[in-house]
Amino acid sequence: MSLDQPPSPLPGGGWASPGLGSTTPVDRRSARSTSPSKPNYGELNGGPVTWESAKASSAKVNSYRPKQQPSNRGFLARHIRNFSSGLPIFSRPATEDRYAEKEKLGRGRIPGRKPWQRWTLRDLKELPRLIGLLLLRRKKYVMMVLLFVLGVVLFNNPTLRHWYRRHPSLGGGSNFVIILGANQGGGVMEWKGPREWAIERDSVRNKKRYAAEWGYELEIVDLATKKRYAHEWRESWEKVDIVRNSMRKYPNAEWFWWLDLNSFIMEPSVSLQAHLFNDLATNTYRDINLYNPLNISHPPDPTKDNPAFTNYLDPISRSAVGDGKPESINLLISQDCGGFNLGSFFVRRSAWTDQLLDIWWDPVFYEQRHMEWEHKEQDALEYIYTNQPGMRPHVAFVPQRLVNAFPNGACGDDRGIPEGGCRSLIKPGAAIEMADLAKWECGLQGIHYQEKERDFIVNMAGCEWGRDCWGEMYNFRRLSNHLNRNRWEKFKDWVSESWRRRFEHKLGGAAAAKVK
Amino acid sequence: MSNVQFPYPRKSSLPAEPKPTRSIPSLRPRDIKRYGAYIVGGGTLIFFLVWLFSRPASTGQLPPGTPGAVIVTTLDPSTSASFRENIVANRKDYAARHGYATFFANTTDYNLMAGMPQSWSTVPALRHAMTTWPHAPWLFYLASSALIMSPHEPLSSKLLEPRKLESLMIVDRPVVPPDSVIRTMSHLQGDHIDFILTQDKDGLAGGSFLLRTGEWAKFFLDAWFDPLYRSYNFQKAENHALEHIVQWHGTILNKLALVPQRLMNSYTRDPAAINGDDGVYQEGDFVVNFASCAKDAKRNCEAEMEPMMTRWRELRDQERR
Numbered sequence: 001m002s003l004d005q006p007p008s009p010l011p012g013g014g015w016a017s018p019g020l021g022s023t024t025p026v027d028r029r030s031a032r033s034t035s036p037s038k039p040n041y042g043e044l045n046g047g048p049v050t051w052e053s054a055k056a057s058s059a060k061v062n063s064y065r066p067k068q069q070p071s072n073r074g075f076l077a078r079h080i081r082n083f084s085s086g087l088p089i090f091s092r093p094a095t096e097d098r099y100a101e102k103e104k105l106g107r108g109r110i111p112g113r114k115p116w117q118r119w120t121l122r123d124l125k126e127l128p129r130l131i132g133l134l135l136l137r138r139k140k141y142v143m144m145v146l147l148f149v150l151g152v153v154l155f156n157n158p159t160l161r162h163w164y165r166r167h168p169s170l171g172g173g174s175n176f177v178i179i180l181g182a183n184q185g186g187g188v189m190e191w192k193g194p195r196e197w198a199i200e201r202d203s204v205r206n207k208k209r210y211a212a213e214w215g216y217e218l219e220i221v222d223l224a225t226k227k228r229y230a231h232e233w234r235e236s237w238e239k240v241d242i243v244r245n246s247m248r249k250y251p252n253a254e255w256f257w258w259l260d261l262n263s264f265i266m267e268p269s270v271s272l273q274a275h276l277f278n279d280l281a282t283n284t285y286r287d288i289n290l291y292n293p294l295n296i297s298h299p300p301d302p303t304k305d306n307p308a309f310t311n312y313l314d315p316i317s318r319s320a321v322g323d324g325k326p327e328s329i330n331l332l333i334s335q336d337c338g339g340f341n342l343g344s345f346f347v348r349r350s351a352w353t354d355q356l357l358d359i360w361w362d363p364v365f366y367e368q369r370h371m372e373w374e375h376k377e378q379d380a381l382e383y384i385y386t387n388q389p390g391m392r393p394h395v396a397f398v399p400q401r402l403v404n405a406f407p408n409g410a411c412g413d414d415r416g417i418p419e420g421g422c423r424s425l426i427k428p429g430a431a432i433e434m435a436d437l438a439k440w441e442c443g444l445q446g447i448h449y450q451e452k453e454r455d456f457i458v459n460m461a462g463c464e465w466g467r468d469c470w471g472e473m474y475n476f477r478r479l480s481n482h483l484n485r486n487r488w489e490k491f492k493d494w495v496s497e498s499w500r501r502r503f504e505h506k507l508g509g510a511a512a513a514k515v516k
Numbered sequence: 517m518s519n520v521q522f523p524y525p526r527k528s529s530l531p532a533e534p535k536p537t538r539s540i541p542s543l544r545p546r547d548i549k550r551y552g553a554y555i556v557g558g559g560t561l562i563f564f565l566v567w568l569f570s571r572p573a574s575t576g577q578l579p580p581g582t583p584g585a586v587i588v589t590t591l592d593p594s595t596s597a598s599f600r601e602n603i604v605a606n607r608k609d610y611a612a613r614h615g616y617a618t619f620f621a622n623t624t625d626y627n628l629m630a631g632m633p634q635s636w637s638t639v640p641a642l643r644h645a646m647t648t649w650p651h652a653p654w655l656f657y658l659a660s661s662a663l664i665m666s667p668h669e670p671l672s673s674k675l676l677e678p679r680k681l682e683s684l685m686i687v688d689r690p691v692v693p694p695d696s697v698i699r700t701m702s703h704l705q706g707d708h709i710d711f712i713l714t715q716d717k718d719g720l721a722g723g724s725f726l727l728r729t730g731e732w733a734k735f736f737l738d739a740w741f742d743p744l745y746r747s748y749n750f751q752k753a754e755n756h757a758l759e760h761i762v763q764w765h766g767t768i769l770n771k772l773a774l775v776p777q778r779l780m781n782s783y784t785r786d787p788a789a790i791n792g793d794d795g796v797y798q799e800g801d802f803v804v805n806f807a808s809c810a811k812d813a814k815r816n817c818e819a820e821m822e823p824m825m826t827r828w829r830e831l832r833d834q835e836r837r
Contacts (some may be wrong), residue, residue, distance in 0.1 A: 302626070302627050302640070303627060305627065306627055309625060309626055309627035310621075310625045310626060310640075310644065312626060312640045312641070312643045312647060313643065313647065314647040314650065314734070317734070351731065351732070352731065352735070354767050355732075355735045355739075355767045358765045358766060358767040359735075359739050359765060359767075362744075362761075362764060362765070364744055364745060364748050364760060365742075365744050368747070368748065369744070383744075387742055387743050388735075388738035388739060388742060389738060390731075390734035390735050390737075390738040
């Protein structure tokens with residue numbers, strides 16, 4: 001018996017034996033079939049079937065054409081099996097083996113290693129496949145993790161972060177404008193030296209970074225002495241015009257923060273919202289009697305000097321705290337040891353603010369008082385607050401250390417804070433002793449910058465009179481950088497520090513021994 | 517090898533494990549269809565109610581019984597009681613016709629500085645009236661030298677209606693004639709005006725004006741009454757101070773409307789100084805003001821006003837008959 005093709009199994013079971021085609025047809029009905037599932041074509045066709053016709057119809061159904069595999073093929077074909085076996089296999093072909101019942105147990109699972117089996121190199125080779133399989137099986141979780149990672153990446157993307165922190169309905173950063181008065185007296189009154197340039201550079205960079213970090217607007221204004229503000233003519237009231245111009249320039253911003261050039265934001269990672277504006281009610285005080293270096297009599301009482309007269313003021317103007325609602329605050333200032341300080345203050349866009357900025361400078365006031373008003377616009381504001389009772393319900397005060405901390409030497413010496421910080425003065429169940437507070441830089445009387453309390457900002461007010469502006473600026477910049485190191489920097493510093501300490505200890509010991 | 521002949525895996529003969537029942541019943545699409553509309557509707561209703569009742573009361577309507585305006589007059593206690601009674605009767609008559617309130621204060625009621633002219637008491641009196649009637653929308657100041665002669669028309673239709681005011685107000689006119697560089701603003705809307713007054717030949721006429729109550733009025737009155745203005749010895753005291761702040765402060769100028777003088781502040785023909793005929797009182801004018809006599813301490817205003825007072829009483833009694 002010569003076969004033109006080797007016998008090959010049919011998918012339905014049984015064997016195709018083409019070599020038998022030339023012999024007499026077998027009566028299939030009488031012949032034993034090798035497999036019970038093998039269809040009986042002869043019956044279906046209704047008649048005796050020849051091998052040829054059966055083969056043809058079988059090919060139609062199964063299109064099974066066993067082919068002779070050429071033994072010598074290309075590189076890819078020869079190695080493709082090796083490549084593909086390295087790829088994750090997504091489903092195990094059910095036809096691979098017949099013992100489906102057994103396979104059922106392992107299906108859909110990662111082929112595990114029995115505890116008594118030992119790790120082999122093969123296990124390691126299997127690893128990528130196993131991971132692929134794992135990812136495929138846990139699609140939902142993989143997706144969630146991916147989304148989380150994507151979110152973290154986007155959240156920390158500087159451009160995107162700037163955008164959402166700025167957006168009025170997300171971070172709300174564009175509601176704030178920082179107005180930085182640069183070039184004080186520049187051009188006319190003083191000649192700027194390298195120190196002044198350096199101060200300006202550092203201060204501007206500090207504000208720029210802060211504004212960019214939180215999405216605020218930064219308006220750097222030139223305070224160079226101008227003719228129209230020159231001698232005895234609104235000198236130093238240009239602040240008012242600048243604030244007004246900024247309000248025009250940023251029509252959607254709400255709060256405008258005036259900052260003197262000699263200031264340094266020590267904690268740039270704290271936003272204004274978190275620091276102050278999210279909770280204006282607790283961060284500010286309306287009643288000036290709580291800390292009143294100017295001894296302004298409050299609430300205003302026109303009958304004070306002579307009680308025979310009628311008090312004509314409305315209840316809100318007569319109240320010590322105005323209407324007490326944080327929404328009515330339109331001007332936020334701090335008080336140093338000598339009264340109002342305009343080195344760092346906030347105004348809110350409002351009709352009242354327009355009125356204040358309008359009445360702030362008046363020729364009749366100026367004519368009568370310019371000799372007394374040493375601090376010019378600051379004294380004028382104090383005067384208006386004192387004498388126009390309708391102004392008071394719109395003004396709130398902030399403890400100086402929150403927005404305008406002074407360095408040691410401005411406004412007297414630093415009184416320091418108690419051992420456990422200012423919080424240690426608050427004892428549960430007991431009222432805070434005012435005398436205790438006054439001893440330290442705590443509470444409303446706190447004026448000087450406290451490193452331990454991580455004060456937000458420092459204002460080197462008055463450094464141009466007898467103090468070293470650049471030196472202070474430099475030291476505060478260094479301190480701020482030091483306090484706000486990231487973890488890696490802290491770790492590096494810790495390593496070098498401990499190394500140095502050890503080394504120096506040894507060196508010191510050796511030196512000491514030598515001396516002996 | 518008993519299973520070899522079966523090409524397909526056999527079904528398990530064990531009964532399927534029951535699914536654990538959920539503790540929270542899930543919302544089926546059918547439920548959403550059935551109840552969704554009610555849930556959304558109920559939520560909207562609750563939201564609407566919360567919104568309705570959480571609004572501040574002040575933005576709403578005025579409390580009942582609030583007068584549409586308060587007529588404010590400062591009286592000099594050194595004048596005769598009968599004169600003061602007549603003035604009060606004159607104001608009250610007008611107020612009663614239109615549902616306005618009146619507020620009278622003595623010029624000596626308020627703590628002016630020592631040596632200040634009594635006329636400064638106008639400003640605290642207005643502040644006082646605003647405290648007493650916080651919800652009344654307008655204050656109508658009328659000096660004691662003025663009389664209301666034609667009480668038929670209410671202030672609202674005469675002046676205060678924004679469209680009416682826009683048609684009446686004099687724009688782009690020097691605030692202090694003839695040559696002040698500060699002119700009244702040209703593009704103001706009637707409902708943004710808080711301060712309505714007239715001008716005579718010398719400048720702003722402070723004897724009769726209207727002031728809208730509110731935050732702006734507080735600011736304006738406090739600024740006007742500032743001690744540094746009082747101590748500055750303006751020649752005409754509070755009237756010059758007013759001219760000063762109007763010209764120097766834009767937030768005051770842009771709330772101000774000038775209206776023709778005879779609408780609310782006609783002057784009597786003055787034999788001593790001819791005012792020009794523009795502002796001279798004619799029968800039927802709303803207000804007559806003996807302004808020139810009020811400025812001159814030597815003249816007796818009570819006596820000068822007597823004929824006009826008699827005329828007003830005649831007119832009133834005619835009407836009653």
